[in-house]
Amino acid sequence: MTTKQIFIDSAFRENSIWKQILGICSTLAVTNLMLNSLIMGIGVIFSLALTNLTISLLRNYIPRSVRMMTQTLIIAFYVIIVDIYLKAYLPDISMQLGPYVGLIITNCILMGRAEAFAVKNKPWDSVIDGIGAGFGYTLVLLAIALIREIMGFGSIFGFTVLGDRWTKWSIMVMAPSAFLILAVFIWIINNNFYKGKA
């Protein structure tokens, strides 16, 4: 497979959210504002690429029985390294990221990609897969956040677009709305792109 194919496959065809229903916790938590979604997305892309690389390098040494444990350990390791680095050198960004650190560690997408791709592929391909999967994930987050932020706050990336006449939908700000929007999202995608395959 070429690099481009791997990227497209992991970003769209095998998209973690709509195809595999992974990473839902964080989808719910951060998608009420687009900025938060973007920060989360970048964090995930970064950690995914690094974890995939390490696991792929280690793939021939990891014993099957402690596979998951090793993966979680490596994921946590990178996320914390990034957190420490940001705290020391970019404290402003770290303030924004603060509450997400735990969410990134337990994001099932990281484990999912490690398990599905990195354990049986070459390091470079795994990095591409990580970036692709993270990219696909970020796109979905942003799409849901766009709907939620417009309806809930009347703004996009914090800039008011709908004005004062818009009645803000409180439900869009709360987490359950993400379930409903995600469901409709999956519905549309299934109907248009996976017809007859389900």
Place this chain on the structure above:
Amino acid sequence: MSDIQTAGPLSASDQSPPLNERSWYPIAFMLVVSIVFIGLLALFYRSNEPRIRQAQQRAFRSQILSLFTEEIGSVTGLTRAELLSAEELDQNYLRFIKPVLMPDGSSAYYRSLADGTLLGYCFDITGKGLWGTMRALVAMKPDLMTVINLSVYDQMETPGLGARITEDKFRDQFAGKVLYEDDKPVSLTLVPEDAVDPYLTEIRQVTGATITSRSVLDMLYKELTYVRNRIRQEEQK
């Protein structure tokens, strides 16, 4: 970062592949991996610790100073940008803010002074949010009744919901609120976020985060009354 990425395979490669089948291999492997990664993490943290502490201290100092921007400005003519500029921050902090430790060492409060005039007090208060502990700085006028400004600087509330208590829109409502009348606390009440013309004792809450908004008010009262009484006692001595 390069040494981190190669450290794993190197440390594991001294086990030759056939050992994979041995029953002790997984345990030994896990041990080695845990020790290597935790070791690297500890090393990385330790080497960055001074910087982190410094960054935190600077953030804290800039928080306190920014609460007194207007007050300091009116006496010395310094603008907000000058006051909080990266180079001058520490110097300004030492010039305008004096920490005072309680005799039992339990908590500190800060006095803001400019050219000998007392501009106000600043308290570091702690309360319970929806998810975890939150901490805030409250600046009060020398009369110990009127709030100058409030800033929640450490919280774990839901991003986009409860975490919006750190936004100016919520914070600015506290500026100028008189919290005591005849030495008795005036209770603030929460009103919906889109309420028009709220009364002096009303605070527009953060939509979808009633509990968090209420926690801020609770924290204000509980801690403030306590610290306030302590200061009274101290200053009278």
Place this chain on the structure above:
Amino acid sequence: MDINAFVLFWSAIFTSNILLTNFLGMCSYLSISREVESSFGLGMAVFFVLTITAGLNWVIYYHILVPFDLIYLQFIIFIIVIAAFVQLLEMLIERFTPALYYTLGIFLPLITVNCAILGVSLFMVIRKYSFIQSVAYGAGSGIGWLLAILMLAGIRTRLKDKMIPQGLQGAGISLIITGIMALAFIGFSGIVIIQ
């Protein structure tokens, strides 16, 4: 923290359900809720692991991490404790009770990645619970999680022969049901503040 451990236990089940009000542990919840039986198995496993790891992590946090000034390692240590415990449990169950292994065993690896488990350990630190409170909170959250997945599995079994648009079958409809359940549970939140 002066809240009664008993109150904490019950509120962790109902008013602050870890899954339906804090939205932790969603992945396995959505993927393993097709049948009541397997949901029950997974739920029991989560309950068991949650209760034990909450206690274990409390001891490790307050007796190892705090005295040696290693708090910055808490995330990684908690994760290792959880993963190691799950692994150990899997080996023990496989060796001693093969029957139980068939019903519970396959779910165990899934638990390591269940964010509810790490979430409980972190909450107990953030909220400064005592040992008893932590265990009560862990057990309550576990039962709450079990309850939530049982409810979803029950509803999904009922939906099997209903007319659902093709694109919504499976994940889509479970998301909608969960959304409605979560809305209902949000009504409970705040009745008892567990902090």
